[in-house]
Amino acid sequence: MCGIAGIVPRSNSGLLYAKQLKAMLSQLEHRGPDATYLHASPQVAFGMTRLSIVGGDDGVQPIWNESNTCAVVCNGEIYNYKSLRSMLELHGHEFRTSSDVEVIVHLYEEYGEQCLSQLEGIFALCLWDSERQRMLIARDRIGVKPLYYVNTDEAFLCASELRALLPAVNPKLCMSAFSSYHELRFAPAPYTLVDGIEKLPPAHYAVVQGRHLRIQAYWTPNLSGLRPSDNGRARQQDVKNLIEEAVSAQRADGVSSGVLLSGGLDSTLLVALQAKLFGTAPETITVSFEQPKHLGTTAATEYDEHSYAKQVADLFGCKHHVQEFGADETWDLLPQIVADLDEPIADPTALPLWFASRVAHRAGHRVLFSGEGMDELFAGYSLYRQTYWLRALHMLPSGVRKGLHSVLRNANLPGSHLLSHSLQSVASWYRSIGELFTDTEMDGILSTSVRRATKTAEQHWSNNTITRFLHLREHARANQDPLQQMLLFDCVHWLPENTLTKSDKISMAHSVELRVPFLNERLFEYALSLPARDKLRRGVHKYIVRKAFHDLIPDEVMNRPKAGFPVPITAWTFGEWHERIRLLLLSPESLTRDIYQEDAILKLLASPPAAQRRAARLLWSLVTMELWLRSLTAQTHIDHIGEFIGVEERADHCRYGSAAASAVATQG
Incomplete structure (x- = not known):
């Protein structure tokens, strides 16, 4: 793991950018405290800050090919690098290191941009091709690792975090992103809150050559091509095999690691499988929050889940770390926690993750495993039960639905707003239940000038998130069940934009790599292709996972209500x-x-x-x-916040956002 940064000047002045690159990398030292490396030539400057996990002393980046014509810096891990290396060696490629990253340059020599489709792992990479005088940047399929870029008349710049690119722009607020933040809790790719700084979407790459920038998708989940068995037990065995393979592929050899344990099904399964597959119980980490003082002891269990985690740790013989935090300490640390997020994400689950990452760092762990992704893949949230009545609504004739919608959309009755959206489409309904501020609340909370500026921008987020969702649905026309659509939307939208971005920034702020084994690409595609009844049956969430691992997970864990890491925000x-x-x-x-x-x-x-x-x-x-x-x-260098907001001048959407969003929508 590391932080990466790169600069491609519009003229042969890369050497002049070396100082700027060093400054960018200094903003990423927390992502790679072990060392900083860079390369600068007239054509390019790029480098990395390193957190050593795979490759030891010979994993220095940039890593070059045999002829020194192609080099790469990569933040992440390539999990199938051993098999790729064997294949490439048969093709005559010579390797200089034991690093997983080296396979990328040789794959690129063989397949060009198409090499990305062969990489399995979590990554954000920056590759320089000196023969073609071009740079390739890319993100992993699911969107675990982030990558930002700036495209100006003088240069193209990219980095692992937004903060490293701030000096390259005159900071102004992007109103599209600002509006989306108040609706979604975050700004969806390609937007950021800073105009001119963009996020590369998951499963996308960009090619920079001269003054030309091309953004393209390289992967879309294969939903229509997969045909799970008609036999329920066979599907259970498939899920079991895929989950075990995913966990096995991400073993952290040679470095200290731990598991983020809440005591729920997902984290318990992760602990149980590591103990089974690796022959030793992992260390586990959990955090809890002190009971709010004014509530007394009557509601103590609402925010106290560490007893469940301890039961699991004791069951599997884990060395268990637990630490409790209170309102005062948490409030005092809020400025640091929000700063570590790099861009605003209004999700309070960042708090327990921040404290857990700090505990992991202090315990000497370089890798922390998390059960993220299981809820979105296998319908773990209680919200998914609402698809029962949504399914019933969509069995009504279309004419009846349209008539009811026209009556309800302007009715000032409890629930009429949600019901009117429910009658339109799953996407419309889900947007209405997922929104943070409603339009009416936005009118009330924002100052007049700011609200005026957001009015023209507030629909722009749908150009990329909803369109990406609908594009994926086109690949699965036979799979129109509301639950399936909802899960698909969460996997391509909520998961990478909120959960994974937050998890990466918070963990890397403590120089800890967060791995998410359940977000393996093969498991991801297979889970999305399963019938809805395998995920939510008679009110039982993650039905097929519970069946597949009933002999490994105790009943008291299987039957425990979902809790996660509850935060007493209210x-x-x-x-x-x-x-x-x-x-x-x-x-x-x-x-x-x-x-x-x-x-x-x-x-x-x-x-x-x-x-x-x-x-x-x-x-x-x-x-x-x-x-x-x-x-x-x-x-x-913002002297006055009004300079950044600039509402009188910024009543349009952000500078690059609409073009990037169009590219995302076009490429899928």
Whole structure:
């Protein structure tokens, strides 16, 4: 694992960019504390900060081919590198190192851009082809590792994190991303909150040659070509084999590692399989949060899941690390946690992950395994049960649905907004239930000038996320079940844009590589191709996984309600944090005072108990934005936040976003 950065100047001035590249890499030292390496020539400057996991002392990057005409820097791990290496050696390629990354340059020699389709792993890479004078950048299929870029008249620049590219732009707020953030909790690729800095979408690559930039998809999940067996037990065995293969392929040999353990099904399965397949129980890590003081002891178990994790650790003989954190310590660390996110993601699950990553780092672990992805692949969230009645609605004749929609869309009745969207499409319904702020709430919370600027941008996110979802659905026309559509949307949208981006930034802030074995490409495709009844049957989530591993996981874990790592955000927001939030958002020092309306914030803070859960989510997004802006201004030359917002001049969508979004939509 590492941080990577690259610069391709528009003229042969790469040597002049060496100093800028060093500055970019210095912003990525947390991703690679072991060493920093770079290469600079008149045509290109690129390099990396290294966290050594595979390859030992000979894994220095950039790694060149035999003739020194092609070189690569890569953040991630190539899990099938041994088989690829054997194949390439048979083709006459000579290897200089034991690094997994070296296979990339030789694959590129053989297959060009098509080499990406043969890589299995998690990666963001930057490859320089000196003969063709071009740079290739790419992200892994699922989107585990991030990659950002800037394309200016002077140069093309790319880096593992947004912060490294800030000096390359005159920071301005991208209104498309800003609007999406308040709807989705994050800015979807290709957008970022900073105009001119873009995110390369998952399973995409970009080729930079001269002044030309071409962005293209290299992989789409094969949903129509897979035909799982009609026999339920055969499908269970397939799932069992694929999950075991995925875990086995990601063994962290030679470095200290641990498993993020909540005590639920996914993390317990990960622990059980590592113990079974590797012959030794892994170390485990869990965190818990102190019970909010004003709640007393009556609700103690709501935020105390570490007892479940300890039961699992004891069952498999794991060395178990557990640490508890309270409201005061968490609040004091919020500025650092949000800064570590690099871009604002209003998801409070970043808190337990941050603390767990810190525990892992202090325990000497370089790799931390997580059960991410199982909920999206096998219908683990309670929300998926709503597809039962959604399926019934879509059995109505289309004329009836259209008539009901026209009546309900303007009705001011409880639930009419959601029901009207439900009658349109699964995508429309899912967007309505997933939105953070509704349009009406956006009108109320944003200042007049900011809201005016977002009006023209608020639909732009659908050009890439919804379109990507619909494009994938076209490859699976026989699979139109609402649950299947919902899972597909989560896998191509929520998972990479929220969960995986957050997980990478938070773990790497502590120089810890987070691995997600259940997001293996073959398992990913197979799970999405399974019938809906294998994932959610009679209210039982992850049905086929439970059946496949019933002999490995104890019944008390199998039957335990889903919990994860619960965070007492609502209790803290209306308890220990209440006055702190008011001061943060409404004090003269607040950077969002010109963005959010004071009376709307005070109304949220005064929410009655029945409305506090939702109000806490909304306030959390405002707190995240405030702290991110403070981090941003500390890193840039912005003297006044009005310069960044620029609402009078920024009433359009962001500079590169629409073009990149169109490329994503076109390429799928």
